[in-house]
Amino acid sequence: MTTGIFLVQSKEIRQKKSGDPYLSLQLSDRTGDVEAKMWDNVEAVMDSFERNDFVRVAGLPSIYNNRLQFTIHKLLRISEQQVEFGDFFPASVRDRDEMLAELRGIIAAMSNAHLRGLLEAIFADESIATKFKTAPAAKSIHHAWLGGLIEHVLSLCTLVKLVAPHYPHVDGDLMLAGAILHDIGKIDELTYDRGFGYSDAGQLIGHIQIGLAIVNDKVRSVAEFPPKLKLLVDHLILSHHGELEFGSPKVPAFAEAMLLHHLDNLDSKMETVRGTTERDRMVEGSFTGWSAPLERTLLKKEKFLAEAPPPVVKPAPPAPPPPPPVQERPRAAKQDPYPSLFGERLLGALKDE
Numbered sequence: 001m002t003t004g005i006f007l008v009q010s011k012e013i014r015q016k017k018s019g020d021p022y023l024s025l026q027l028s029d030r031t032g033d034v035e036a037k038m039w040d041n042v043e044a045v046m047d048s049f050e051r052n053d054f055v056r057v058a059g060l061p062s063i064y065n066n067r068l069q070f071t072i073h074k075l076l077r078i079s080e081q082q083v084e085f086g087d088f089f090p091a092s093v094r095d096r097d098e099m100l101a102e103l104r105g106i107i108a109a110m111s112n113a114h115l116r117g118l119l120e121a122i123f124a125d126e127s128i129a130t131k132f133k134t135a136p137a138a139k140s141i142h143h144a145w146l147g148g149l150i151e152h153v154l155s156l157c158t159l160v161k162l163v164a165p166h167y168p169h170v171d172g173d174l175m176l177a178g179a180i181l182h183d184i185g186k187i188d189e190l191t192y193d194r195g196f197g198y199s200d201a202g203q204l205i206g207h208i209q210i211g212l213a214i215v216n217d218k219v220r221s222v223a224e225f226p227p228k229l230k231l232l233v234d235h236l237i238l239s240h241h242g243e244l245e246f247g248s249p250k251v252p253a254f255a256e257a258m259l260l261h262h263l264d265n266l267d268s269k270m271e272t273v274r275g276t277t278e279r280d281r282m283v284e285g286s287f288t289g290w291s292a293p294l295e296r297t298l299l300k301k302e303k304f305l306a307e308a309p310p311p312v313v314k315p316a317p318p319a320p321p322p323p324p325p326v327q328e329r330p331r332a333a334k335q336d337p338y339p340s341l342f343g344e345r346l347l348g349a350l351k352d353e
Contacts (some may be wrong), residue, residue: 002070003058005078007088009033009195011051013042021046026069027057029088032279038072049077052194054088067281067289090191096133099150103104103180106157112173117222119180122214131187138186139196141293142271146219147158149186153179159263170255175346178236178260208249211237227231232256240264273298 006027013021016039023038023046036057038045049055059072092099104123104193110116122127137143137152156179164172185207191197201210212234219225241248242261252258272293277300280288286304287297 001058001073002061003056005054005056005083007054007195008049008051008055011049013046022074027055030086034070035069036070036072038075040073043343045075054078054080054083063283066283068283068284090145092145092151094147094151096147096150099147099154100129100133102154103150103218106176107180110173110176114222114225115177116171118219118225118233119177121218122184125218127215128187132184134192135187135190136182136192136196139190139198142268142275143197148194149183152271153183155267156263159267161257163263167255167259167325170259174232174236174256175260177233178240178256179263181211181215181233181258182237182240182264183207184214185209206247208237208247236260273339277325
């Protein structure tokens with residue numbers, strides 16, 4: 001019997017064919033999550049806990065449809081005072097204060113005084129800075145851990161520094177400003193004090209509009225910020241999803257906006273590939289289950305390369321050619337060992353004539 005304490009990520013009460021209830025749960029700690037089922041004695045516990053509660057469970061792991069599943073035999077809700085929150089939420093492996101210091105260093109090195117002043121004004125607000133270094137970049141798809149937003153932004157800044165110099169007509173400082181601000185609205189769109197979810201503002205407005213409001217508020221404190229430069233910054237935030245159907249109110253309309261969209265998409269997709277292959281629950285085989293965000297299954301490359309190659313079956317040696325047919329010598333005429341006396345006499349009589 002295996003026991004442990006987990007955070008309830010999702011909870012569904014379903015019915016067996018008999019009509020009796022059973023529980024379908026998603027349980028997690030900072031190392032990952034697992035699908036769990038409770039089949040028996042469900043009525044005694046199903047109303048004792050909810051999503052985002054902590055529970056102590058005892059049960060047995062098993063494999064079902066090539067996936068790890070946990071069958072719960074006992075379940076007890078426990079209070080949050082009995083747990084250490086840091087044990088239950090995925091978090092960046094990097095120190096969050098260290099990442100914030102790195103971001104401030106990038107801002108300080110910008111040559112455009114207006115953009116530098118705007119970014120310094122934003123991150124001088126300790127409320128914004130604290131949430132920015134703590135928030136995940138997404139609820140579940142990519143960089144979905146505490147510190148995920150700033151980690152994603154720093155990765156994007158690195159990509160900007162590598163790629164922007166390749167295009168002489170691209171403004172590197174404007175690109176960096178877009179990389180830093182494009183998702184800043186997620187500090188208030190997402191909730192991350194327990195499980196990851198959406199705030200009321202996140203549900204009703206979304207991070208793009210929240211981000212614009214933050215920029216509009218702080219730009220007032222920057223003396224003589226050029227109105228046209230403000231329009232460019234706004235457009236970078238509004239268009240970074242790239243397509244109207246992906247949530248962008250506008251599509252990219254200038255070079256920096258187009259490049260920001262593609263680099264943002266690249267960084268998020270690469271992280272989704274890494275996370276999907278590492279967290280995949282398929283037990284057998286070298287391919288993941290279906291990834292809805294990527295619309296494909298993925299090869300678990302390291303597992304694929306580590307698998308023993310199939311045994312080489314050597315083909316049977318070819319059969320030797322049949323021997324050539326034996327050429328029979330022509331037979332000499334067979335002599336009769338007992339010559340006929342009548343024949344000799346007949347020959348003699350002919351000669352006498």
